[in-house]
Amino acid sequence: MSNTKEFKIVNHFISKIDGLPLAQGKSLFTGDLTPQDALHIKILWSPVAHAKIKSIDISEAEKMPGVKCVLYYGNVPRIPHTTAGQGYPEPSPYDTYMFDNKARFVGDRIAAVAAETREQAENALKKIKVEYEILEPVLDIDSALKENAPIIHDEEDSFVPIPVPYEPKKNIVSRIGMEVGEFEKALNESEYVFDEIFETQYVQHCALEGYISWAQIDSYGRVVITTSTQVPFHIRRLVARTLDIPLKRIRIVKPRIGGGFGSKQELMLEDIVALVALRTGRAAFCALTRPEIFRSGRTRHPMRIRMRCGLMKNGVINAVGMDIINNTGAYGGHALAVMSCSGGKTLPLYHCNNIHFNAVAVYTNLPVAGAYRGYGATQAFFALESMIDIMAEKLGMCPVEFRKRNHIKLGEGHPAFEALGEGKPGAPMTINSSSLSECIELGAKEIGWHNRRPHTEKSGRYRRGLGMCILMQGSSIPEIDMGAASIKMNEDGSFNLLVGATDVGTGSDTILAQIAAEELATTVDKFIVYSSDTDMTPFDVGAYASSTTYLTGEAVRKAAAKVKNQILSVGAKILNKKLEDLDVCDSYVIALDGSAKVSYSEIALYSLYERDQFQIAAIESHITNQSPAPFAAHFVEVEVDVETGKTRVLKYVATVDCGTPINPKFAEGQTEGAILNGISFALTEEYRFDDKGKVINANFANYNIFSLRDKPEIKVFLVPSYEKSGPFGAKSIGEISINGGLPAIANAIYNAIGVRLYKAPFTQERVWRAIQKLKK
């Protein structure tokens, strides 16, 4: 808290600038803006997990009433690409084809029909005749890695556009690893050695607005795609590649987005709507139903993580090893970067001189994994933070004390930062801001940690336990991500703020206006914010990697600073004063001696109409060579019914260091949302499959996300530090808090009943089984 400066706009709550129209249900989302006469597109999905398509006959479908266009592998460009919306060149294999002659999971694209009505499209789909040659499906990571396993990507032309290992003939998508010190030796020499395996499940983001896109050919013959995406600029590039049309011909418009959480960092429907529009000249739209979203949309990479640790009796962590097998499903987008974050965003949290990290991603004939808030760190923190508790217990030390002793502190670096990048080496980094120690103190106090008793002292049917974990993440991808912003002044002293950044509900439009207003010494209501339209706004990589506030925020601040200088120079002319005698304050340029002032609107009018006219405006971009870590400590109280294994979360406390919270309520909101998602990830959410690889609970009635009625008490405390490299001291907050649910709850269950869970989610049966095992 020590470092937080006095700000007028930043570090204050300002309500969402788009809050009112959203609360009034105005037509702001992709599906609200679709033209009435747009063609309806329905997609034929593979009913089988693994098959060669022997033949497709679309002739009958084409003759069906209302049908305007049928797409399948026989009539679309065959261009390998990735659907992952990442920086170029992507660290993901180009292993996807718009439509292919092979089906690689239940829910893979087979064909698409565009017709005048949805019903006509649906009817036509039924007339497409597909003959499958069924291949043996690969339904788990062990089968994928077996010798002579069926090859999922046997096509010859897939490749990775950067020099990293890619071995599709072995079902291996990528490998990444690092060694620091002498891990094996240190492990052997440690006084205590631990070796445990943790597993996480298939889950989905469940943004309330599903995948939806529509496209139209404008009067100039360009393709305008309105789409629910987190990455408009990447989508433009990916569509251009996939359809082999000039990028210049494509415009991506991102309206309001109904949540993303990573699911929309992906090319999902944009190529199809664009091609239908190009083939028919008609507007065309496609929206997936909830079951389609579950089966064919992106998911979180399920991982198996082996943790090996060596510990000394004095509490020094001597060796930390993490071996990951990452299930990327049928296509390999994001797999490498996600694994990199599994190591890079977790291992630096603790001092240790001997580190081993090795991760391999494998193809399976299961749903496609992609980006999901937390991005690999979530899975790895389950393993790491469970292990930390296991080690603390061995020492007979309180888990809080053990962490306090070993966690990374201000001014310290860590070899893992440098060793793990996303497709290229990472950036060396020291921690220049951290209030993690205060976070731990405060959280412990708020949950009542001093009342914590060991499980051995507990009895009765319903037993309560306390658990905790500490966390970190990053803020943008160093030396890869770039965000840009432009600001232009209008004659009433208002400003257009144009950013490529993508507000997917996070509130970034508001926060970026706050940053600009702070720098320009004016108020947020002076800003007209327009974000992410590839024709109108500067570039931005998009909403991912916890980057918008930290990265685009700094671009905005820099642009605002430039505009401020222009305002000052015009002010100097009007007031006939020297620049150094002036400053900006409350939308005025003022003389520092108080003798004169001129308002922003007078300045704008002058600059536009009176003398030496010019447009007060600036554009700035920002990249970073580091990814400052936000930190958090999460504490949870659970109650376990030892008869049934049913576990309830009673209370959840999170303390978070995001540097300066640009908008504290927004920062709390990000944290609360992430926490609840983390809790249901730990307790209820999971894909269930039949023995043929089909998801059987592909709807909200059977895939259980919490409602308000299920929500435990959640308390969030922001414990600011000041990150000098970020705008007004800010770091990120978007992802970090989704990482806490699994380890904190696992640790709390252990404290309640003395049973450790290694496999998520902690369903009542799993907990019960663990109790039975313990009894034996």
Added chain:
Amino acid sequence: MVKKKISFRLNGELREFEIEPNEKLLELLRRIGYKGVKYGCLEGMCGSCTVIMNGKAIASCLLYAFQADGKEITTIEGVSAGFADGCNLPNEIQDEFIKEHALQCGYCTPGFIMSAKAMFDENPIPDDETIKIYTDGNRCRCTGYEKIWSALKNLSEKHKEKLRR
């Protein structure tokens, strides 16, 4: 397919609609321009499509349009505290949601507000349990419900205060 006529009162105005028998109320409402009624899951489990029918929050994705015949339907477009300067003014629930930051992406918000409105219309001072029960059909993935929870509790408190005075 046969088209049939039904009529119901929509946001206060009695209107006649031509519908297909198989059409859901959600589809009808969006077709005629009520885009505040959101499409979420089509199985009554997410609440994005919530409208009020005869005073009760219902899932318009489950209801056939003909079931609304003769009823009174209120959508988010019919919720306001008046009109000024070309715009609808927010009613107290909308206002509180904005002030409490109870909305992030805003996709679930109209549905949540309709559930809350039905609740407060019936019971201006709901207790905690009532709030939970009356909103258990609305899903939000952004907020973790914490600020929605406090917005609804604030409103209940405010109503209580008002009554006391």
Added chain:
Amino acid sequence: MKIKDFVIPTKISEAYEFAHSLGQSAYYIAGGTSAYFVQANAEKVAIDISKLPLFGITAKRDSFRIGALTTISDIMKKEEDGFILNRAAKKFVNQQIRNISTIGGNIARVFYWSDFPVVLKTLDGKIKITGFDSKILKISDVFHNSTTHKEAIGNAIIEYIEIPRLLKNMGFSYSKETRISSGFSSATVASFIELKDNKIKDVRITIGSVFIFPMRLFELENSLKGEPADFSIFNKINFNLLDKYKFNPRDGMSLEYCKHLVKTRIKDVLVESLKEALGEK
């Protein structure tokens, strides 16, 4: 399900005649929420029965009469001594569905996870069904199994059900296993206990969801009848009596756990029922 046409009758006889003449393609719509579960390509003519005069809950001295079109939320809101259906209603999916779903619709078509068939079978009482003529039947007879249920209701219209008022010496408890408050049940258990002279005079236990159709556990009930009103008797329950039933585990549960869970919940609801009957609640 695809609705190709609809009619909106206002009289019971009219509605029934429609159904009779349409045969297979007829589909009564009360709240209509079951349509979601009906085969997608089945073409039906909807008979919207929501305007029939079958609403409301009427309290009688020893019982409550509930019109078939009463919604689950109206049942949930009904607070009166001895009225216990509201306990199950509170656990019924979610508010938006409670507000349209009717009790008639819930019991006319029984899904394995349906809530009220389990409750009603436990409470017993009467049900009035009207086709060309009317009959008042015992709930336990109608809901004996899926065949008796189908035969009794057929194409006819349920007018109301009548369930006993819970008196001072009685207790009822209901347990629904879900991952979240609005989830489908993976195991539903309800029990009713009536005491006389500090002994268990009558006890009824019904299990739903793990069976295709809710099942009364007569043998288990019999083993408890006449036992003293003491919680310790539940420790002696002979659960082997359940072994002959074919359990269908739901929600990814194993058979072993499913059985264990049902047994645990049986004890739980019995304990709660006894507590209530003893006035300890």
